[in-house]
Amino acid sequence: MKTKHPFALIGDIRWLLVDACSGKDMSQSGKHANDTLHENKRERRRGAAGRAAALRRAPSDSDCSGETASLSADSGDRIVKPQVAPPRSGKSRSRRRGSEWEVLEGLKDGQRFEKRPDVFNGYLHKKRKWPLKGWHKRFFVVDGGILVYARSPADVARGRLHGSVDVGLSVISAKARRRRIDIDADEFIYHLRAKTPDVFRTWLSVLKAHRLYRQHLLTFGARESAPKINAPLDDPAATDTSSRLVSPTTATIRGPQFVSGTPGGRLASWIIESGGPLENASRELGQAQLSVQQLQRLLDALEMQQQVHHDTDVSLDGASPNVKKDRRKFGLRKKKSNSKCASIELTASHIDPSNSHMALSALTAPPSPGGGASSIPNSAASLPIACAAARPQSLPGAEAFGPTAGPASISSLTPDHQLREDFTVLAKDLVASLKTIVATMVCERSRLRAAMEAADSNGSAGGSVVSALRTNLTSALQQNSGAVAELRSRLSRIHLASDIAEIGSVGPADAVNRPFQQSLSYSSSCVSASEFFDAEEHEDDDLKHEEIIAADESGVIELDGDSSSEAGSLSSEEGSASSDNSEGATGTGEVRARAGGWSRRTRLPAPRPAAAAPTVWNLLYKNIGKDLSQISMPVTINEPLNMLQRLCEELEYSELLDAAAECGSPVERMSLVAAFAVSAYAASAHRAASKPFNPLLAETYECIRDDRGFRFIAEQVSHHPPISACHAESSRWCFWQEARIKTKFWGKSMEFQPTGRVHVRLKTTGDHYTWNKVTTCVHNLFGGQRWVDQYGDMHIACVGADITCKLNFVKASSWSSSRHEVRGSVSGAHNVRLGGRWSEGLHAGDPPAARPLWRPGAMPPDHELYYGFTRFAMELNELEPGMRELLPHTDTRLRPDQRALEEGDVEAAEQLKHELEQAQRERRRARPDHAPAWFRKTASGGEETWQFAGEYWAARDSGFPNLSAPRIW
Numbered sequence: 001m002k003t004k005h006p007f008a009l010i011g012d013i014r015w016l017l018v019d020a021c022s023g024k025d026m027s028q029s030g031k032h033a034n035d036t037l038h039e040n041k042r043e044r045r046r047g048a049a050g051r052a053a054a055l056r057r058a059p060s061d062s063d064c065s066g067e068t069a070s071l072s073a074d075s076g077d078r079i080v081k082p083q084v085a086p087p088r089s090g091k092s093r094s095r096r097r098g099s100e101w102e103v104l105e106g107l108k109d110g111q112r113f114e115k116r117p118d119v120f121n122g123y124l125h126k127k128r129k130w131p132l133k134g135w136h137k138r139f140f141v142v143d144g145g146i147l148v149y150a151r152s153p154a155d156v157a158r159g160r161l162h163g164s165v166d167v168g169l170s171v172i173s174a175k176a177r178r179r180r181i182d183i184d185a186d187e188f189i190y191h192l193r194a195k196t197p198d199v200f201r202t203w204l205s206v207l208k209a210h211r212l213y214r215q216h217l218l219t220f221g222a223r224e225s226a227p228k229i230n231a232p233l234d235d236p237a238a239t240d241t242s243s244r245l246v247s248p249t250t251a252t253i254r255g256p257q258f259v260s261g262t263p264g265g266r267l268a269s270w271i272i273e274s275g276g277p278l279e280n281a282s283r284e285l286g287q288a289q290l291s292v293q294q295l296q297r298l299l300d301a302l303e304m305q306q307q308v309h310h311d312t313d314v315s316l317d318g319a320s321p322n323v324k325k326d327r328r329k330f331g332l333r334k335k336k337s338n339s340k341c342a343s344i345e346l347t348a349s350h351i352d353p354s355n356s357h358m359a360l361s362a363l364t365a366p367p368s369p370g371g372g373a374s375s376i377p378n379s380a381a382s383l384p385i386a387c388a389a390a391r392p393q394s395l396p397g398a399e400a401f402g403p404t405a406g407p408a409s410i411s412s413l414t415p416d417h418q419l420r421e422d423f424t425v426l427a428k429d430l431v432a433s434l435k436t437i438v439a440t441m442v443c444e445r446s447r448l449r450a451a452m453e454a455a456d457s458n459g460s461a462g463g464s465v466v467s468a469l470r471t472n473l474t475s476a477l478q479q480n481s482g483a484v485a486e487l488r489s490r491l492s493r494i495h496l497a498s499d500i501a502e503i504g505s506v507g508p509a510d511a512v513n514r515p516f517q518q519s520l521s522y523s524s525s526c527v528s529a530s531e532f533f534d535a536e537e538h539e540d541d542d543l544k545h546e547e548i549i550a551a552d553e554s555g556v557i558e559l560d561g562d563s564s565s566e567a568g569s570l571s572s573e574e575g576s577a578s579s580d581n582s583e584g585a586t587g588t589g590e591v592r593a594r595a596g597g598w599s600r601r602t603r604l605p606a607p608r609p610a611a612a613a614p615t616v617w618n619l620l621y622k623n624i625g626k627d628l629s630q631i632s633m634p635v636t637i638n639e640p641l642n643m644l645q646r647l648c649e650e651l652e653y654s655e656l657l658d659a660a661a662e663c664g665s666p667v668e669r670m671s672l673v674a675a676f677a678v679s680a681y682a683a684s685a686h687r688a689a690s691k692p693f694n695p696l697l698a699e700t701y702e703c704i705r706d707d708r709g710f711r712f713i714a715e716q717v718s719h720h721p722p723i724s725a726c727h728a729e730s731s732r733w734c735f736w737q738e739a740r741i742k743t744k745f746w747g748k749s750m751e752f753q754p755t756g757r758v759h760v761r762l763k764t765t766g767d768h769y770t771w772n773k774v775t776t777c778v779h780n781l782f783g784g785q786r787w788v789d790q791y792g793d794m795h796i797a798c799v800g801a802d803i804t805c806k807l808n809f810v811k812a813s814s815w816s817s818s819r820h821e822v823r824g825s826v827s828g829a830h831n832v833r834l835g836g837r838w839s840e841g842l843h844a845g846d847p848p849a850a851r852p853l854w855r856p857g858a859m860p861p862d863h864e865l866y867y868g869f870t871r872f873a874m875e876l877n878e879l880e881p882g883m884r885e886l887l888p889h890t891d892t893r894l895r896p897d898q899r900a901l902e903e904g905d906v907e908a909a910e911q912l913k914h915e916l917e918q919a920q921r922e923r924r925r926a927r928p929d930h931a932p933a934w935f936r937k938t939a940s941g942g943e944e945t946w947q948f949a950g951e952y953w954a955a956r957d958s959g960f961p962n963l964s965a966p967r968i969w
């Protein structure tokens with residue numbers, strides 16, 4: 001089998017995605033697309049040659065051979081002149097459509113890079129963390145393939161690092177013309193810019209060398225210890241905890257090496273495919289273990305707080321000797337902090353080592369070599385303690401928490417109820433992550449079983465290999481389930497020990513019954529790391545440097561939303577919407593019996609196919625050597641819904657609009673509209689694994705929900721760029737929007753930015769609300785477990801009225817408790833604060849007086865196996881009895897490939913999808929000008945929008961007599 005080195009594939013993946021996602025759909029748009037593609041390929045060959053040449057003159061042989069070559073953006077005279085050819089900066093179209101981004105190549109198959117490049121450092125400008133604009137001058141040091149940065153060399157020396165990244169595992173792209181280097185480390189994307197072309201070239205060559213060296217280390221596992229990530233440079237405590245946690249990326253990389261030495265077959269492919277999920281599961285387990293420890297410590301903190309309360313009532317002198325002893329034992333003292341809250345410090349040396357061992361290692365352990373341990377913003381970060389755990393390397397002023405620094409500051413203590421909330425959040429996260437692990441194991445078990453059966457029935461000579469594998473797997477599964485059981489039992493012990501009544505069992509059933517308030521972490525006392533970063537960067541003293549570089553330097557690939565590419569794994573993604581979508585539950589997901597005894601389905605006809613979602617890696621392995629444009633992307637990365645239906649899905653919580661329409665107070669109305677706007681994002685929490693079908697041009701989708709009192713119609717009005725327009729109405733309101741989605745691909749993550757505004761008009765009051773959409777980002781595209789984040793500012797206006805609402809969807813960081821958080825306020829006659837999480841609910845006002853506005857329904861049982869769909873999502877593609885005759889032939893429900901996928905017939909789905917897309921291409925050639933049937937383009941205020949022409953429903957009543965829309969299937 002011809003293989004290609006995995007690192008070399010990273011560049012290809014970029015290619016693949018750019019091509020595949022560019023909306024050109026390769027063959028889809030005929031000649032133009034083909035031309036671009038060929039140009040791309042030519043460009044790529046040239047680029048590769050250039051890069052190879054550059055590599056031959058790697059910087060380790062160059063002038064930068066001193067102990068530490070130094071570089072300053074300010075003083076040109078200290079610049080070390082590299083002998084490296086500048087990266088191509090031709091004007092031709094390149095892989096990043098129209099720009100000149102060069103993606104650094106990885107280690108090729110068989111290639112080695114043993115010589116450790118010199119440590120290198122210097123200043124670069126780093127784009128400020130979202131949402132702030134501008135650039136900061138930062139001091140970077142790359143050593144052994146790990147790049148770290150801080151504000152100044154002194155800060156680096158003191159270990160006050162702002163961040164670090166494994167350049168071997170990142171996708172690095174560079175643009176010479178702008179002196180830009182972007183490093184996509186999955187969790188973070190660093191946008192860097194060099195002051196001069198020389199500085200740029202030097203850094204690029206240095207990074208290339210360090211990257212290859214690091215990849216060499218990862219591949220050939222050099223004896224020398226892997227560099228630590230996220231650890232202060234001079235941190236003497238070389239904890240080995242990290243080696244236990246395997247990064248998913250590392251795991252992925254192992255795949256092809258194994259395969260190249262093994263005959264193919266399903267078993268081998270299982271081994272490749274399961275690498276990511278299993279490693280992820282084991283990483284999650286490690287994380288879960290930390291969470292359990294943190295729960296324990298939180299519980300301790302709670303207990304201590306009770307004692308503090310006690311002490312305030314009873315003077316210390318009068319306190320029982322035990323209390324005094326305990327307080328001494330914990331080195332407990334009240335301390336004033338900058339924050340509003342008092343803080344309690346625990347002195348590490350006073351903590352009972354048997355209890356604190358894990359937690360302390362949590363405080364000191366760096367994440368896994370691949371940054372894996374931190375690649376998912378995890379529950380572990382929900383707590384003050386967790387923040388402390390993450391701070392040592394990441395936050396200014398955190399050095400005191402360092403492993404050798406003595407006092408491990410545990411938490412800035414917060415009011416009791418906040419600790420309880422934190423406990424609940426963490427416990428819930430823990431349960432969610434355990435469930436994910438179990439789901440992964442279950443899924444992998446069945447896939448392995450299938451693979452083994454196939455191997456057995458082949459009666460292949462590999463019998464002994466198979467049985468060895470079987471034994472290994474069984475023991476791995478046992479170990480893992482043992483660990484899960486252990487974690488569960490520890491968790492339940494913690495629950496028993498805690499007297500936090502409202503937490504109770506954290507199973508889904510309880511989650512349903514849990515009062516709204518408790519499902520939210522209103523105002524964790526823990527300032528999240530992201531807040532911290534932002535605050536810190538705000539006060540930065542080199543503000544004057546900030547705007548030195550134009551702010552529009554995003555350097556992204558702008559793609560149409562027609563991404564029809566890469567694949568996913570089966571693993572369900574993190575996210576914790578609790579609720580009542582589950583069977584038998586009441587409320588939004590209730591089974592609504594219809595006239596005639598028909599009731600809506602509560603389950604899809606078939607679970608997601610087991611062969612679902614080979615990763616892009618695997619896809620590439622199977623197609624190595626082939627022209628990438630020939631690879632057809634499997635339908636298994638799709639979910640059996642399309643974008644039109646996803647727009648309808650945003651009406652899942654339409655009762656919020658009903659309530660707004662009935663509400664007398666403008667501020668309250670705005671709050672309810674805000675809750676509705678946020679609720680549109682809830683579904684995404686469980687849906688990172690697959691993408692919706694791209695609607696064909698002229699495809700329509702209607703949804704009449706008498707039970708919910710609305711009817712909805714959507715149409716695909718443009719194909720290039722893809723635009724879906726929709727309109728819904730009830731007796732109380734109208735809702736309309738169009739989805740035109742800009743996609744930006746960063747290497748390991750993909751951002752989706754819908755443009756255009758959403759509109760709601762309340763018929764009762766005449767209020768017309770409009771708002772923008774925030775960005776959705778799918779992280780970890782190639783790891784086992786993708787996850788979704790949504791961030792940005794949303795402004796809701798009420799046309800002609802003096803009331804607005806601003807909401808900020810907080811960007812997740814693995815160290816913050818602000819995952820999925822939404823904060824904002826309504827400003828009108830009076831102001832109301834809003835807060836919550838897009839996956840958990842929104843509340844108005846400040847706790848404890850906060851009022852719930854919305855909470856998502858519970859996920860149905862086994863939702864992981866059914867694409868992460870809610871009940872409402874499952875119902876969207878259901879063909880009600882008698883409906884077929886009433887629908888126009890363009891309705892999505894009649895689309896055969898999507899239906900086949902829904903029914904689990906992957907082969908048919910694949911074949912049909914291919915045919916439909918082919919037919920669409922032909923139609924496009926024959927009739928390039930297509931006029932949508934139900935929506936008209938209008939220009940309002942210089943902006944083109946698509947307005948519903950209003951004829952659909954009348955036409956439907958008369959059986960669509962004059963439907964001119966083409967037959968699209």
Ligand SMILES: CC(C)CCC[C@@H](C)[C@H]1CC[C@H]2[C@@H]3CC=C4C[C@@H](O)CC[C@]4(C)[C@H]3CC[C@]12C
Nearest residue numbers: 566567568637646684687688689690691752776
């Ligand atoms: C399979 C892998 C590679 C990619 C998966 C991409 C999925 C998760 C992406 C592709 C397009 C995205 C959608 C684009 C637009 C919107 C509209 C917005 O109002 C809510 C989010 C929503 C609905 C996004 C959810 C996430 C989404 C469905």
